[in-house]
Amino acid sequence: MQRSNIRAVAALILVAAIWGLSxxxxxxxxxxxxxxxxxxxxxxxxxxLLLPFILxxxxxxxxxxxxxxxxxGVCLAGGEILQxxxxxxxxxxxxxxxxxxxxxxxxxxxxFIRKKxxxxxxxxxxxxxxxxxGLCSDGTLNSFGNTGDCLMLLCALFFAFQFIFxxxxxxxxxxxxxxxxxxxxxxxxxxxxxxxxxxxxSLASVSATLYPLLFCGGIAIGFACTVQVAASRYVHPAxxxxxxxxxxxxxxxxxxxLRSERYSLINLAGCALIFAAVLLVxxxxxxxx
Numbered sequence: 509m510q511r512s513n514i515r516a517v518a519a520l521i522l523v524a525a526i527w528g529l530s531x532x533x534x535x536x537x538x539x540x541x542x543x544x545x546x547x548x549x550x551x552x553x554x555x556x557l558l559l560p561f562i563l564x565x566x567x568x569x570x571x572x573x574x575x576x577x578x579x580x581g582v583c584l585a586g587g588e589i590l591q592x593x594x595x596x597x598x599x600x601x602x603x604x605x606x607x608x609x610x611x612x613x614x615x616x617x618x619x620f621i622r623k624k625x626x627x628x629x630x631x632x633x634x635x636x637x638x639x640x641x642g643l644c645s646d647g648t649l650n651s652f653g654n655t656g657d658c659l660m661l662l663c664a665l666f667f668a669f670q671f672i673f674x675x676x677x678x679x680x681x682x683x684x685x686x687x688x689x690x691x692x693x694x695x696x697x698x699x700x701x702x703x704x705x706x707x708x709x710s711l712a713s714v715s716a717t718l719y720p721l722l723f724c725g726g727i728a729i730g731f732a733c734t735v736q737v738a739a740s741r742y743v744h745p746a747x748x749x750x751x752x753x754x755x756x757x758x759x760x761x762x763x764x765x766l767r768s769e770r771y772s773l774i775n776l777a778g779c780a781l782i783f784a785a786v787l788l789v790x791x792x793x794x795x796x797x
Contacts, residue, residue, distance in 0.1 A: 557730030562688060604756040
C-alpha cells in the first residue's frame with residue numbers, strides 16, 4: 509500500500525505538471541483559433557477519449573448522473589470560457605495562480621452555505637488577497653491587474669462552484685461517467701456560444717492549432733483527468749489537492765521556459781503568498797489524541 513501511495517503521488521505530480529503546461533498551450537492557441545471554438549474542440553475531444561473507458565467498465569449510471577453532470581458542466585463551462593478569454597490579456601503564469609484561488613473560495617463559500625470557518629480559512633483568504641495584489645501588479649504596486657486578471661478571478665469563482673457540485677454528486681456517481689457528462693456539457697455550451705457569437709473556425713485554424721488542441725483535449729483532459737481519478741484512490745483527498753495545487757507553480761515555470769514570460773520580485777512574492785494560502789487551507793487538521 510505504501511508503494512502504491514508513492515506511485516499515486518508521483519502520478520498526481522505528473523498531472524499537476526500537465527495541467528500547468530496546458531496554460532501555455534491555451535495561450536498559444538489564442539494566436540490561431542477563437543476562444544469559444546477552442547474550448548469546444550478540447551472538451552469534445554476529451555469526451556470522446558473517455559468513452560472507451562466508460563464502455564469497458566460498463567457501470568450502471570446513477571439516478572442523478574445527468575442532472576449532476578450538467579450542473580457541474582455549466583460551472584466548468586463558465587470557468588473555462590472566462591479563462592480562455594482571460595488568456596488573451598494576461599500571462600499563462602498569472603492565469604495558473606489566479607485560477608488556483610478557487611481553493612480558497614470553496615471554504616469561504618461554504619461559510620455562507622452551512623459551514624463555519626476556522627482561522628486557517630480567514631488567514632488563507634488574507635494571504636491570497638495579498639498574493640493576488642502582488643501577482644497582478646505592474647511590479648511597483650502602483651497599479652493592479654488588467655482585464656485578463658479580472659476574468660481569471662471570475663473564472664476561479666466558477667471553478668469553486670464546480671468543485672462544490674462535484675462534492676455533492678460524485679459520491680453517488682461513477683467518476684468517469686460524471687466527467688464525460690460534464691465535459692460534453694462544456695462542449696455543447698461553448699459550441700452554441702461560438703455560433704451565437706459568430707466566431708469562425710476553418711480547417712486552416714484547426715491545423716494551425718492542432719498541437720495545443722491535442723494536448724489540452726487529449727492529454728490535459730482525457731489522459732490527466734483519468735490518471736487523477738485512478739491515483740486519488742490511493743491517497744488522502746487533502747494530499748491529492750495539495751499536490752495538484754502545484755499546477756500553478758508549473759504554470760509559471762512553463763510560461764517562463766516556453767513563452768519567455770518574465771515576472772518581477774513582487775509578482776513572484778505574490779505567487780508565493782497564493783501558494784502558501786492554497787497549502788494552508790487544505791492542510792488536514794490534527795486529530796485530537
